[in-house]
Amino acid sequence: MEPVRVAVRAVDPVMQAGLTSFLRVRPELTVVDRCELTERDVLVVQIERMTPQAVADLRDDGVPGRVSKVLLAGELQESDLLTAVECQVVAVLPRARTTGDQLVEAVLSVPGQGRLPADLLEEVLDSVRRLPREVLMSREDGAAGLTPREVDVLRLMAEGHDTEDIADKLCYSARTVKNVIYELTSRLNLRNRPHAVAYAMRAGAI
Numbered sequence: 001m002e003p004v005r006v007a008v009r010a011v012d013p014v015m016q017a018g019l020t021s022f023l024r025v026r027p028e029l030t031v032v033d034r035c036e037l038t039e040r041d042v043l044v045v046q047i048e049r050m051t052p053q054a055v056a057d058l059r060d061d062g063v064p065g066r067v068s069k070v071l072l073a074g075e076l077q078e079s080d081l082l083t084a085v086e087c088q089v090v091a092v093l094p095r096a097r098t099t100g101d102q103l104v105e106a107v108l109s110v111p112g113q114g115r116l117p118a119d120l121l122e123e124v125l126d127s128v129r130r131l132p133r134e135v136l137m138s139r140e141d142g143a144a145g146l147t148p149r150e151v152d153v154l155r156l157m158a159e160g161h162d163t164e165d166i167a168d169k170l171c172y173s174a175r176t177v178k179n180v181i182y183e184l185t186s187r188l189n190l191r192n193r194p195h196a197v198a199y200a201m202r203a204g205a206i
Contacts, residue, residue: 003030007037010046037063042110046072050080058087068110085194146205150184155206158197
């Protein structure tokens with residue numbers, strides 16, 4: 001298995017140097033400059049809290065194309081989670097409680113996956129439930145443009161199941177589950193798995 005390519009963007013030079021040095025010695029990873037990232041790679045972003053400047057930096061990440069992000073945050077409010085998902089954040093880690101191995105595990109889980117910890121994903125879904133529903137598509141129009149198989153996959157994803165669990169429960173192969181997710185995110189122009197779940201929730205599909 002080839003190492004996952006990763007870059008770092010931190011709030012200060014000391015944290016930038018520390019994270020870069022730590023990730024560079026891990027054989028599972030290859031650290032590159034941000035300008036070298038592609039959509040198959042990962043950007044680790046460290047912030048203290050989700051300030052307007054932090055949000056602007058997440059959106060304007062200096063990376064060509066769209067890249068998945070692992071967010072290492074000092075503080076993150078429930079109201080910040082949807083914003084993070086919209087900025088292509090696919091994993092959120094609390095800085096004070098995250099070990100080096102947990103950070104590496106989160107980075108390795110991103111390519112082809114995209115996930116939020118189960119407790120944070122539930123907070124995202126609760127936030128979505130409280131939002132006024134936007135008119136995306138009518139429920140009669142194929143459950144917001146989703147096929148029954150896609151709805152089944154998204155429902156299990158919302159419950160916190162990973163690819164292997166979903167495959168087992170639906171009697172699919174893991175490759176089939178990945179293909180279902182890839183097709184629906186591409187067709188509906190969704191950024192990642194959490195964004196797909198949020199879309200389905202807002203449209204009333206799950």
